[in-house]
Amino acid sequence: MNLAVALPILLPLLLGALSLLAHRRLRLQRWLGVLGTGALLAAALWLLRCVAREGVVVLHMGDWQAPFGITLAADLLGASMAVLTGLLGLATAVYSLATTPRGHEQYGHWPLLHLLLAGVTGAFLTGDIFNLYVWFEVMLVASFALLTLGGERAQMEGAIKYVALNLLSSMIFLSALGITYGLFGTLNMADLAAKVAAADQPGLLSVLAAMYMVAFGIKAGAFPLFFWLPASYHTPPVAVSALFAGLLSKVGVYSLYRVFTLIFTHDVGYTHEILLWAAGLTMLTGVLGALAQTEIRRIVSFQIISSIGYMLMGLALFTPLALAGGMLYIGQDIVVKITLFLVAGIAFRLLGSYRLEALGGLYRYRPLLGVLFLIPALSLAGLPPLSGFIAKLAVVRGAIEEASWGITFVALLTGLLTLYSIIRIWQQAFWRELPAHATDTGVLRGERRDPGLWLMYLPVAVLAGLILLVGVYAQPFFGLAEAAAGQLLDPQAYIDAVLGEARP
Numbered sequence: 001m002n003l004a005v006a007l008p009i010l011l012p013l014l015l016g017a018l019s020l021l022a023h024r025r026l027r028l029q030r031w032l033g034v035l036g037t038g039a040l041l042a043a044a045l046w047l048l049r050c051v052a053r054e055g056v057v058v059l060h061m062g063d064w065q066a067p068f069g070i071t072l073a074a075d076l077l078g079a080s081m082a083v084l085t086g087l088l089g090l091a092t093a094v095y096s097l098a099t100t101p102r103g104h105e106q107y108g109h110w111p112l113l114h115l116l117l118a119g120v121t122g123a124f125l126t127g128d129i130f131n132l133y134v135w136f137e138v139m140l141v142a143s144f145a146l147l148t149l150g151g152e153r154a155q156m157e158g159a160i161k162y163v164a165l166n167l168l169s170s171m172i173f174l175s176a177l178g179i180t181y182g183l184f185g186t187l188n189m190a191d192l193a194a195k196v197a198a199a200d201q202p203g204l205l206s207v208l209a210a211m212y213m214v215a216f217g218i219k220a221g222a223f224p225l226f227f228w229l230p231a232s233y234h235t236p237p238v239a240v241s242a243l244f245a246g247l248l249s250k251v252g253v254y255s256l257y258r259v260f261t262l263i264f265t266h267d268v269g270y271t272h273e274i275l276l277w278a279a280g281l282t283m284l285t286g287v288l289g290a291l292a293q294t295e296i297r298r299i300v301s302f303q304i305i306s307s308i309g310y311m312l313m314g315l316a317l318f319t320p321l322a323l324a325g326g327m328l329y330i331g332q333d334i335v336v337k338i339t340l341f342l343v344a345g346i347a348f349r350l351l352g353s354y355r356l357e358a359l360g361g362l363y364r365y366r367p368l369l370g371v372l373f374l375i376p377a378l379s380l381a382g383l384p385p386l387s388g389f390i391a392k393l394a395v396v397r398g399a400i401e402e403a404s405w406g407i408t409f410v411a412l413l414t415g416l417l418t419l420y421s422i423i424r425i426w427q428q429a430f431w432r433e434l435p436a437h438a439t440d441t442g443v444l445r446g447e448r449r450d451p452g453l454w455l456m457y458l459p460v461a462v463l464a465g466l467i468l469l470v471g472v473y474a475q476p477f478f479g480l481a482e483a484a485a486g487q488l489l490d491p492q493a494y495i496d497a498v499l500g501e502a503r504p
Helices: 007-021 026-054 076-099 102-106 109-125 129-148 153-184 189-198 202-220 228-232 238-262 268-291 296-317 320-351 367-381 387-401 405-431 453-472 475-489 492-502
Strands: 057-060 071-074
Touching: 007 026, 007 076, 007 109, 026 057, 026 071, 026 076, 026 102, 026 109, 057 492, 071 076, 071 109, 071 189, 071 492, 076 109, 076 238, 076 320, 076 453, 076 475, 102 109, 109 129, 109 238, 129 153, 129 238, 153 189, 153 202, 153 228, 189 238, 189 492, 202 238, 202 268, 202 296, 228 296, 238 268, 238 296, 238 320, 238 475, 268 296, 268 405, 296 320, 296 387, 296 405, 320 367, 320 387, 320 453, 320 475, 367 387, 367 405, 367 453, 387 405, 387 453, 387 475
Parallel strands: none
Antiparallel strands: 057 071
């Protein structure tokens, strides 16, 4: 049973090693990519089933009990995020079969994809805050390499900004780790929760909490240090862009949820007031940035930032309903963002551009693509009966119950502006006539066959169907989010499961 928590980490590491051994056999690497990400999804679903039935699942590596050894721990939040990682990994792998340039495959696309997924799942399932730092660095190395494959000028410019800000985050994170260990003599998160609760140093703890908040806020793409995200996410091939958009910033959000519900709960009013302000400003700057863009991937990149604000809002309000809404918003937004990026990739395949002025006629010639765009786009805007509506409604209701009228107004205004930015894309890329200057339109009109196009449509259709399913059949998913929120608000079960007999 305990092995279930290690498999989502071990599988991508193993598949990455096998892909390296097969570096001269691209066909085998592709099969390993699809089958390996499918296995990751299956392992993550097994883990979620174990957690739902048995409670928090813990594995002490080498049989060294906490807090002295390396601990892996999965509650409902961590297991759910691992499932989403497997789902997005599989969708990206299938999509990559048709879109990844051969040169990128030869220089390590598939091993790096597995390494990135291992870093993400490791961050979601670690029970030790130092190993959270380690998995962050694994993610950074893999994502930087994927970002720079091909060596184009735009990629290198985006990569420099991406790495510079993330290294700053890592430096702050590492400094906070050193202070934490010096104060408490442990970095196991469950052990820290017990020791921080018993500490009588509120001023020092507040400074330490602020350091973690800044470090994770940068990685999440929160206000004000978010500009690395829209400068880099649109530069690599679209499959890599989609994976980045869906997962990387959410690891920072997950870390904020974990640390500020488990460890730093000594001064909720102080830290969560800062988070509430950051949430509102992140929403507004993200959506206003999206309105200023004319390229689909850059518009959606700024919408990533805007959505981070809703997730931070759920954490900042710190009520059962708001936390449940925030976690449901994380899950649905992961699926929405990757779907929008993949739709943009199909539009590029058909018309050769991501810029709105060069697009048009997509709904006339490809009505299915128009439907597959509208489902995630309207969910992003929070319209019923889609998943984004349920999540956004829960977060906003949580704010109303707390009489937080300022953040409620910001959230609703951001939703309206998001809808406007989506309408711009629909009107210019899908609804209007094909531009007169468009030349290579044979595939769009069906005059020329593209054999790889169905591999691009397949993951988009599955993800769009999932968005619709979560909206129409919301109760099981919201029930899972509520149960996960209950675990975060009362982390005693997590602490007891990790520490066991080592608990003082």
